[in-house]
Amino acid sequence: xxxxxxxxxxxxxxxxxxxxxxxxxxxxxxxxxxxxxxxxxxxxxxxxxxxxxxxxxxxxxxxxxxxxxxxxxxxxxxxxxxxxxxxxxxxxxxxxxxxxxxxxxxxxxxxxxxxxxxxxxxxxxxxxxxxxxxxxxxxxxxxxxxxxxxxxxxxxxxxx
Amino acid sequence: xxxxxxxxxxxxxxxxxxxxxxxxxxxxxxxxxxxxxxxxxxxxxxxxxxxxxxxxxxxxxxxxxxxxxxxxxxxxxxxxxxxxxxxxxxxxxxxxxxxxxxxxxxxxxxxxxxxxxxxxxxxxxxxxxxxxxxxxxxxxxxxxxxxxxxxxxxxxxxxxxxxxxxxxxxxxxxxxxxxxxxxxx
Numbered sequence: 001x002x003x004x005x006x007x008x009x010x011x012x013x014x015x016x017x018x019x020x021x022x023x024x025x026x027x028x029x030x031x032x033x034x035x036x037x038x039x040x041x042x043x044x045x046x047x048x049x050x051x052x053x054x055x056x057x058x059x060x061x062x063x064x065x066x067x068x069x070x071x072x073x074x075x076x077x078x079x080x081x082x083x084x085x086x087x088x089x090x091x092x093x094x095x096x097x098x099x100x101x102x103x104x105x106x107x108x109x110x111x112x113x114x115x116x117x118x119x120x121x122x123x124x125x126x127x128x129x130x131x132x133x134x135x136x137x138x139x140x141x142x143x144x145x146x147x148x149x150x151x152x153x154x155x156x157x158x159x160x
Numbered sequence: 161x162x163x164x165x166x167x168x169x170x171x172x173x174x175x176x177x178x179x180x181x182x183x184x185x186x187x188x189x190x191x192x193x194x195x196x197x198x199x200x201x202x203x204x205x206x207x208x209x210x211x212x213x214x215x216x217x218x219x220x221x222x223x224x225x226x227x228x229x230x231x232x233x234x235x236x237x238x239x240x241x242x243x244x245x246x247x248x249x250x251x252x253x254x255x256x257x258x259x260x261x262x263x264x265x266x267x268x269x270x271x272x273x274x275x276x277x278x279x280x281x282x283x284x285x286x287x288x289x290x291x292x293x294x295x296x297x298x299x300x301x302x303x304x305x306x307x308x309x310x311x312x313x314x315x316x317x318x319x320x321x322x323x324x325x326x327x328x329x330x331x332x333x334x335x336x337x338x339x340x341x342x343x344x345x
Contacts, residue, residue: 004303005215012219019226026229034225038218040170043177045213047184053206054188057198091292092220092300096209099304112313115301119292125264132267133274136335140328141284148320156312 041090048093052100065105072107080110081150084117085142088124109157116149216303220296224259231258233269240273240286249322252282256289259296266290280332281325288321 019027068076089097094115102111121142122129129138192199236255240248256266270283293314301310 002212002215002303004299004307005212005219008216008299008303009219012223015226016222019230023230027226030225030229031222032225033228034218034221037224038221040174041217041221043174043181045217046181047177049206049210049213050184050188052209053202054191056205057202058191058195091294091297092217095297095300095304096213100205100209102305108309111305112309116292116313116317119297120288122263122291125267128264129267132271136332137280137284137328140331141287141324144324144327145288148324152313152316152320155316156309159312160308 041092044090044093048089048097052096056100056104059104061105064101065107068101068106068110070107072110077107077109077113077150077153080106081113081117081146081153084114084149085121085146086123087118088122089118091119094118107157108160109153112156113150113153116152117146120145120149212303216300220259220299223299224261224296227259228261231260233265236260237269237272237276240278240282248279248282249285249325252286252325253289253293253318253321256286257293257295257298259294263287263291279329281322281329284325284328285321288317288324293317293321 016027016031019030066072068080084094098111098115101114102108126138126142129142133141188202192202236258239251240255266287270287273283273286274280298310298314301313
């Protein structure tokens, strides 16, 4: 267990303890909810983990870095950004996936673009967003989000 | 959506996910029996990532459960509606980062806030923070991509999201003005 995981678990345990002190019933309800969402997420967790295993086991690092590595240029980053915008997986699971493509030779820029577009832009939820918030606002938010995601990615690539 | 309808929909999604997992497993077994040399690499990576997930995911789920139960939608709407300026933006970010549900839950809240007269910039910042700077996400990002990556992306995201809020507000105001002029109002 690494230090990050330990710290996070300790913080959550303290929070849980406080919740129990404040309101036992509500705390139990939160735990039940947590258990339910954990089970709901499990199949996706396994799918992502298997995908990562296959990705790192089968695809040689050279291949990945050729498309989205340091030398691949802006085209690769844009491509990854678009993939991130279209893909619909829980944001929490995008991080291990991102870590695995980073490990296999993708650039920081590409990985940052992937995560940022994946979390900020929702192609699947776009129709709902348009319905509730109006076409103008929804399209502007998703469109500008894509541009700033790419900007963030390039700045991160320059710094890290 | 009615509760029963929602339940049926969720059940369908569950079945679909498990089915998808089953197909994935079958594909993997076939692949690995064709390329037995890869078994070691695939299983050891999968195992490593599985452990890394399992030491953090339950905690993340608990914190999401706690916030969902202890902080209601009404509290969020109440606090976001009445503040503007820097305080409004800061609050939009803070409340957006709280570990509560997926983005589509935030849309109706945003619509309610807009109707109540909240500023467009605050709502955009709120929605974006909700989408991509949530505390559970930051935790998992820290675990898998490290502190440097996570903090830098967090800072950049906050800066750009605020900028985006201001830009979209300007565009929408300018657009509204234009249409009202052309209508002769």
